[in-house]
Amino acid sequence: MTKPRRHREGGRETVRALPWIAPSLLLIFGVVLFPAILLVYYSFIRFNKYGISRDFTGLDNYIGKAGALTFPTVPIGRIIVNTVVWVVVVVIVTVVLSLLLAQFLNLNFRGRKLVRLFVILPWACSVVMTTTVFSYGLQPDVGLFNRLFVDTGILQHAYGFTKNPVSAFWAAVFVAVYVSLPFTTYTILAGLQSVPTDIIEASHVDGATAFQRYRHVVLPMLRPAIAVATLINIINVFNSLPILKILQETPGYHRGHITTTLIFEYKLQLGPGVASALSVLNFLFCLIIIAIYVATVKPTKEVD
Numbered sequence: 001m002t003k004p005r006r007h008r009e010g011g012r013e014t015v016r017a018l019p020w021i022a023p024s025l026l027l028i029f030g031v032v033l034f035p036a037i038l039l040v041y042y043s044f045i046r047f048n049k050y051g052i053s054r055d056f057t058g059l060d061n062y063i064g065k066a067g068a069l070t071f072p073t074v075p076i077g078r079i080i081v082n083t084v085v086w087v088v089v090v091v092i093v094t095v096v097l098s099l100l101l102a103q104f105l106n107l108n109f110r111g112r113k114l115v116r117l118f119v120i121l122p123w124a125c126s127v128v129m130t131t132t133v134f135s136y137g138l139q140p141d142v143g144l145f146n147r148l149f150v151d152t153g154i155l156q157h158a159y160g161f162t163k164n165p166v167s168a169f170w171a172a173v174f175v176a177v178y179v180s181l182p183f184t185t186y187t188i189l190a191g192l193q194s195v196p197t198d199i200i201e202a203s204h205v206d207g208a209t210a211f212q213r214y215r216h217v218v219l220p221m222l223r224p225a226i227a228v229a230t231l232i233n234i235i236n237v238f239n240s241l242p243i244l245k246i247l248q249e250t251p252g253y254h255r256g257h258i259t260t261t262l263i264f265e266y267k268l269q270l271g272p273g274v275a276s277a278l279s280v281l282n283f284l285f286c287l288i289i290i291a292i293y294v295a296t297v298k299p300t301k302e303v304d
Contacts, residue, residue: 036283042276061277066270068278074253074262080285082169083258087289090176091233095226097177098184103214105185106192123182131246134175138162138247162249165256172247176240184229191225192218227297231290238286259285 046057063070070076105116122130137145140158149155161167195218203213244261253265259282267275 039276039279042272043280045273047271047273057273061273062281066274068266068274068281071253071266071270071274075255078255079257079259079262082256083260083285084289086169086173086176086258087234087237089173090180090237091230093177094180094184094233095230098181098188098229099222099226101181101185102188102192105189119185120182122179123186127179127240128242128246130179131175131243134171135162135246138171162247165248165250165254168248168250169244169256172240172244175243175247176237179243180233180236184233187229188222188225191222195221230293230297234290234293235286238282 043061044056044058046054046060057064060067062068101119105112105119134145137143138161140146140160140163143158146155146158146161150158159167161171199217200213203217208216238260241260241264244256244258245264248256248261250256253262257265259278263275263278263282266278
């Protein structure tokens with residue numbers, strides 16, 4: 001078959017497929033692409049205090065006197081560091097703990113189904129509800145966690161974890177790991193159950209220890225599952241606004257923000273233009289972290 005003929009037939013197949021894929025394409029454009037284009041457009045527009053657009057402002061919303069990166073009272077350097085720490089710590093701790101938990105849940109023991117059910121509960125519950133429970137538990141006057149820390153001698157007296165931006169940030173890190181564990185654990189568990197037992201048995205016959213079998217046989221085969229879990233966690237952690245919003249009780253610009261929560265402070269104080277500019281930067285920031293992860297880990301690399 002000649003090359004032009006193949007191109008013609010490929011074009012006909014595309015035309016025939018259009019009626020079937022057109023609804024999906026329209027949905028992608030309406031829900032993803034159009035809002036993204038509008039967001040970039042708004043980031044170059046100045047708005048008055050009533051939210052009405054005035055004129056094109058260039059890069060002022062980014063680096064102007066009241067820009068997203070240059071607003072005088074905002075510790076933007078600390079907030080960028082917080083964002084990196086927030087994503088890296090939550091994702092790494094979640095994946096490591098999920099690897100251990102998935103390995104345990106893959107064992108054959110009595111009551112395994114019940115344990116698996118308890119593990120999935122934090123994922124089944126609303127993130128807002130779970131975070132609110134932790135917020136009440138950390139209150140200095142009536143919080144059960146505070147009472148536990150005092151009764152066990154960890155603290156001398158009750159401490160307002162959610163009143164201090166730094167302690168509230170680390171409390172949010174703990175909650176983010178807690179709510180991310182079920183999905184990551186079950187994704188890795190599914191990968192574990194797809195590992196062929198004959199390969200593991202063959203490596204055992206060859207004299208490999210349990211650690212060597214896990215390190216050189218099981219772990220490389222878990223690469224696709226770990227990659228999926230990690231990438232989804234990176235995206236979810238960037239969007240974990242409810243956790244930080246509920247646990248951070250200190251108003252205004254402070255050291256406990258990440259770029260996502262700062263967007264909403266900007267929207268309230270500086271208007272949608274500056275908030276849109278930071279949203280664009282936040283999206284690029286997320287892409288950079290994902291690109292670094294993909295380039296470093298190479299999740300699509302085939303297992304030898």
